[in-house]
Amino acid sequence: MHKRVLIVEDEASIRDMVAFALRKADMDVAQAADARAAEIAIADAPPDLILLDWMLPGMTGLELARRLRHDPRTAEVPIIMLTARGEEMDRVNGLEAGVDDYVVKPFSTRELIARIKAVLRRAQGDDGTGSVELGGLRIDGPAHRVFAGGTQIEIGPTEYRLLHFFMTHAERVYTRAQLLDHVWGGSVYVEERTVDVHIRRLRKTLEPFGLENLVQTVRGSGYRFSTSA
Amino acid sequence: MHKRVLIVEDEASIRDMVAFALRKADMDVAQAADARAAEIAIADAPPDLILLDWMLPGMTGLELARRLRHDPRTAEVPIIMLTARGEEMDRVNGLEAGVDDYVVKPFSTRELIARIKAVLRRAQGDDGTGSVELGGLRIDGPAHRVFAGGTQIEIGPTEYRLLHFFMTHAERVYTRAQLLDHVWGGSVYVEERTVDVHIRRLRKTLEPFGLENLVQTVRGSGYRFSTSA
């Protein structure tokens, strides 16, 4: 019931303040001061969400984020990064993806909690089974099947992962780089234009059901899954 | 333009130090040594933000915060509390009272000002997600969408960036050179007159909604986004 959140942050005062705020918001909190402690904490009890400081002793938060993404046990756990500067954020946002959201320091606890809840809500419907339903589409996670209305859709593996990611991250634009990170996995080298092709293939399979406009192009930015035109 | 900040703090040395730092950061400062003086100062000229010390003679800062929240005239004014180390349990109470943020003593003026700016920014509708709402317009940052009233607006990439910059920097005149720097990015060579054209295009997309007068010309200086005609 209560969501479990892991805070990875070296500065004790921030860590404590955030921990108090989260407990107040009915969340279970685990703390870690560095990457090593974080991995131990994760092995101990896997969290539902990870708060990751940008600057950590030894290993940067970004490196840790990558390692977590590569580990199948933590690949699906959403990550929110705490960054120091607003300027770095844009660059980070474009280049280094694999993170679900950013919060820029200094932040108020109120704002942080709002963002955490937003991310957890987004992952909702993915109640462990990996099933989602949205905009006339339904994904049956365990059965690895997709339905439009009542009828089943034939869909390839990559399009399946792409659609699943979109449905669990709707109403939000993702760059091609971000999609490559989330859908293909960070450790492959693939042309960004390849994303276009799979978007095309996904649209094509949705077309017979009139659902191809769920996948929308945002010129100059990327793609977006949205239930509103 | 200049934000008005009220400091409620009984220790004169801290009060003066903070006041000095705030004035240097282009803010108007009012001071009060206790709760009674604070209420007089607020009645005199309502501030945009209140800095509240935890320990006050007569009435604790927390009580005062509750009273301010209860009064409709001050309910919307953000509050930042100054707490001493080791009062963490009290933070929880502060959250209940609707305090917006905390700064733990001892603090650097730099950090304090950063927090103040963050809270003020949020009070203006910027919650850190890149979304803004102002003058009948709303930008959904993550979804990369613009709404006028309730309906969505079709807008090009450059006009989007231009509008976003304006909405996050309203009520202030920017020269064409400044707009080129902020919206186009510093490393491009573009005629200054090009700005005029994009201003024109932005106005044109706002025209159907009667919002074109949000973008105002300041002859001899540049352009300004303002909610007041």
Add this chain to the structure above:
DNA sequence: CGCAACATGACAGAGGCATGACAGCGCCGT
């Protein structure tokens, strides 16, 4: 009135994206 600053419309070029084709690859049954 005359000048400078700005508004407006038109236009050609650039660049982003959609689309269809194709070759490599792994998988499977024969």
Add this chain to the structure above:
DNA sequence: ACGGCGCTGTCATGCCTCTGTCATGTTGCG
């Protein structure tokens, strides 16, 4: 082992939107 077969990544092409610039009309100001 061999030959289909489905899937994937890349490329070439064409379309279409956006963009910067110019020419011309309009406005404000001394």
